[in-house]
């Protein structure tokens with residue numbers, strides 16, 4: 010029986026459908042303290058004074074933290090960016106001034122959450138208002154500075170140039186110029202908010218139960234900030250209620266629970282963020298503006314070069330940034346064969362919530378930009394959308410991009426063909442003609458995108474050559490426990506991706522046993538489970554990094570088991586067979602009734618070892634394997650190298666009709682084709698595809714973090730931000746193709762982020778619906794009010810120009 | 820604020836008598852006083868439905884009700900769905916159809932679905948959607964949840980059909 014490739018029902022479900030999951034907020038005891046965080050109502054203000062006396066005096070309050078405690082007790086979080094980022098001071102609480110609405114300014118620990126909040130509201134903070142800057146271009150003028158010590162708001166600037174850009178432009182038959190495109194600010198907002206309990210005991214050990222989703226990395230930033238050796242820090246998570254990347258950076262605030270615990274003599278402190286706190290102060294996706302884009306095309310519509318100026322807005326603190334200024338380059342040419350690029354990339358801080366790596370992180374923004382270019386060029390040159398893609402798709406794999414990334418495999422034309430059939434492309438084209446005759450605004454759009462998985466952390470050195478990160482890893486420990494049961498631990502800390510299940514599938518195949526015979530420990534635990542500095546669930550890395558670690562550990566365990574069984578059964582390793590006998594999992598000698606079960610093997614190693622001889626000294630039946638993908642540090646000067654191991658692809662087609670009364674875009678049909686190489690568990694993969702699709706649709710139609718000009722977040726509750734509900738989710742037809750990756754042991758590709766496909770697709774469909782109205786789709790958000798505004802102000806002439814010349818005329 | 824009020828709330832069939840602060844939310848009562856942490860909290864504007872429970876058989880958002888308002892009522896939570904070691908049909912269906920990923924929305928979804936199936940034996944697709952329109956799921960994209968609820972409805976029909984055929988009293 011082979012388990013890999015089957016839709017095995019998930020192991021995780023048993024506890025979750027009974028309400029027996031253990032989420033970070035579930036830990037509760039009457040003796041624990043509760044933390045309330047007082048946050049700034051202003052986007053930019055100096056803190057003139059804080060008076061906590063009334064709060065401190067309230068019965069039930071255990072301690073209050075303000076900026077002055079934090080200044081004494083914390084080292085600012087390490088900044089990843091190059092100078093002047095090193096001058097940026099990022100601490101869990103604002104000290105002298107606040108730079109975004111929702112920034113913590115004080116924290117209270119009390120016997121109950123209600124008392125903590127009462128006390129928090131008794132804290133008197135005197136603010137001196139400062140002008141705020143929310144527009145990234147204005148921020149780059151440096152008239153209003155967020156981090157004065159850095160003397161600029163600019164956190165990154167560099168030019169990514171490949172090929173012969175100027176030559177390509179002088180040879181071009183057409184040059185299409187697009188003056189501005191904008192990718193809006195949104196986030197995947199998991200239903201579970203950030204939460205943790207922290208206990209910093211008198212011995213100096215700090216224990217967190219939390220929902221951080223990249224704990225291997227977070228520990229390396231959190232421990233030094235709290236002046237702790239990593240060994241003193243224990244981070245645990247069990248079930249995590251969704252992350253989508255957003256929970257990578259919650260440790261910034263977890264520190265407050267820890268400091269409160271220490272200040273209160275080691276009592277356990279719980280912090281549970283409210284939704285409004287989450288939306289104002291947790292993390293948003295990167296907002297990006299694309300300026301002065303010029304596209305060179307040959308006479309057939311093949312794109313030969315692109316130059317453009319990109320401004321990324323990372324909010325008030327860079328945190329994971331400016332990594333996003335490099336990560337997009339994993340997909341520099343998107344799915345197209347363009348060889349010449351000049352991208353001038355700048356990032357700035359603004360008085361808005363900091364950004365975090367949200368599902369599709371940084372690549373999605375760039376892929377949307379590329380798709381907009383392809384789509385706008387197709388319209389301007391009157392080339393049908395599907396033909397335009399077919400002219401430009403990469404077709405040969407492995408494919409080296411202009412910046413040295415290796416696309417492992419793919420077949421974009423086949424995906425397009427499949428999607429067209431699925432949605433009935435020709436039928437809709439016909440209906441579109443009829444609809445237009447009736448004055449209806451109906452459009453059909455294609456979005457092709459990539460989900461690059463298992464990234465090379467060496468790309469961080471392109472941004473800052475001093476950063477001590479490169480490569481990638483994941484770790485698995487597999488052992489036969491004292492009773493012979495197979496126990497696996499991982500560092501991934503998943504948030505719904507079913508790692509316990511897929512890991513069991515791989516191990517079951519390797520040991521030729523049933524998945525139910527395998528225990529995969531839930532969650533992350535730095536004291537109890539395996540982990541490395543890359544461990545976590547992010548950047549589509551489990552199917553390759555995670556499962557390669559599992560597979561490698563299985564090989565090591567099996568070698569030891571063969572050695573031990575061979576010795577006991579007096580047989581050659583080659584004669585041994587893994588399987589299940591009457592006494593459970595066992596090794597047996599082929600064609601005989603000689604066997605040894607797992608219990609006895611474990612017994613021999615752990616409790617009964619006088620039966621063994623020296624040749625078995627290294628047999629522990631408890632092995633650790635670190636998977637290390639074959640990466641090199643990129644050439645940081647040329648910004649050249651392989652930045653990611655695998656490239657899953659998505660191709661979506663949507664049919665959209667804009668309601669002419671309400672301006673609401675209605676999705677009439679939607680097809681989604683996915684290629685993530687070899688599939689380990691189809692049901693889980695389909696679930697990820699559907700989830701990623703929903704996020705994209707939500708972002709296009711409903712979800713946007715809108716700020717007013719002084720930095721108030723106008724969509725700071727779910728009722729304003731309006732995440733996609735079941736009533737707004739269209740029926741989607743799903744399909745797949747499979748181009749196995751040559752770079753992973755199992756042919757799988759990392760997946761789960763979805764590359765923001767609906768953003769590209771729906772933007773293209775809306776473009777198709779509105780092009781005849783003189784409208785160019787320049788934004789990624791298309792709620793009814795936005796479409797209304799756009800319809801009132803056609804922008805084509807002001808946005809796009811085309812210069813065409815006869816090739817060979819000169 | 821500290822004048823506590825004595826209330827009795829029956830949760831999953833068992834009466835619980837407690838003195839609570841008037842401002843305590845029902846969801847906090849369920850999670851913190853009774854330790855039933857299957858009911859979750861996801862927002863502060865009654866939007867997400869992670870806190871959905873049944874109050875005298877009607878689905879409510881337990882973050883939007885005070886514990887004292889539930890005095891004398893019967894509450895059902897996800898922990899009460901399994902009976903005598905047997906999962907509710909909708910629980911089975913959620914797992915079978917991969918209608919959960921992180922599982923955070925799941926208890927609320929299950930309670931909304933449970934109410935639907937108790938009041939509408941043959942729901943249409945739209946009726947299923949409407950039954951969970953107040954429950955946010957960020958992981959699944961909803962389609963598997965719709966499938967799971969439809970399949971649970973079929974299962975329940977099948978089983979009750981068999982019971983009728985077997986001559987059980989209806």
Ligand code: FES
Pocket residue numbers: 859860861862863864865866867868869870871880881882883
């Ligand atoms: S917690 Fe969101 S509706 Fe109750």
Ligand code: FES
Pocket residue numbers: 200250251505918919920921922923924925955956957958959
């Ligand atoms: S399964 Fe994660 S929110 Fe629904």
